[in-house]
Amino acid sequence: MVNNTSATASTSDAASTPATEVAMVNTDYQSYVSQETAALNELKGEVGALKAQLATVQAQNSGSKHGLLWLVVVIALAGAGFAGFTAYQNQNALLKLDANSEATKQQISSAVASIERSASSFELTQQQNTTLQQALGSLNQNYQNLGQTINGLVSAQQQQGATVSALDAKLQGFAERNPNDWKLAESYFMVNNAAAKAIFEKDIKAAVWMLTKADELLVGMQEDEVVALREAISKDITTLNNISLVDLRGLGLTLDRAYDNVDQLVLEGYSDPQKRAAAFQSNNEPSSNVADWKENLTKSANDFAQRFVEIRHRNPEAATEFLSPEQDLYLRENIKTRILLAKADLAHGDKEAMQANLNDAIKMVTTYFDPESTVTTNTLELLNKVAQSEVTIATPESLQSAIEFANFAQAHLLNRAN
16 A cells, blocks of 8 residues: 555655755855955945045145056056956856756756656556555455355355265165165055055055065065065965955946936926827816706816816826926936935945935936836936945955064164164
8 A cells, every 4th residue: 555644745855855956046146146246345445445545646746646647547457357357257157157047947847847747646646546445445345255155165064064974874874784675665665555555445456466566575585574574465465365346446437327317317297298288188078968068068168277277186206297497407416416425435435325325316216207218217227236236345454464564664674764
């Protein structure tokens, strides 16, 4: 960094030195001129004294006038020569002083130019100093940021080192494990899934397949505990194969067909055109006998009245003859809902709930729809087939292989992992 104080002081010294020299030269010059002027005045005084003495001598001794005149002339010439010599010397001194003054002026001009250059250089130095200070501040900030970054990297490196150490420890643990541990772990996973499939999802085929794969993973292991596990798996496979399978998917498709037939069901009553025509025919036709005119009149009046209001006796079990379109729609949707609920019960193996829903659907179809219609007959056959089917699968509450494998894993696999 540039020292501003020292630069300012050096510039002030450079500016004051030429001014001091000029002042000293002027002082010497004035002193010298004063001395020479005083000497010249003294010489003039001496000349005046000589002239006075000469006048006195002339007055006293006129006889010796010419000798004294020459003496005066000689003295005057000597004084004039001395004055001329002194003036010449003074002129030479003045010329030297002028030359020195010009040299001094040149020195002063050079010094002023040097001072101006120094001032320009000083301003430039100040600008550079300001720029350097700004750059230094930026460098300090960058240094602090770099320090923070380095600290973060050091912390991250330490964390990474801890992670690497933990991984090394795990790898060392893996290296010390039994090579068959991964097969045992996968077999344990398959046995647990088989138990879930058999007990909760009633999927016997999937459970048998998983147990078979779990047993294949244990092939070649001669440890007594592993052999005992394979025996338990074999027993569970035999037990599951002895269970009677139920075609739940096929029964579900049967219910889907019955569901699709609901919209095609024909209401009982006025569905047949002949029945609709017979409903307006009266059993008491007018007779051709004129004597029965009163009765014929009554019959005609009653028949005419029945055209406006029809009152018929119907079968109490046939409740569909006067269903409105909205009621017809609600009836069909109700039957569909019962079939869907029965399908859900089928998937969960709930035979009682399924049969209850199917019986409700069968009752509604039998009561409201035409029993002579082929669609009604087929729908009832499908619903009765599913209702009479056995949907409960007698799966075991647990698999022995899953229990024994859980104990084995707790004693060997899980402890090693920890």
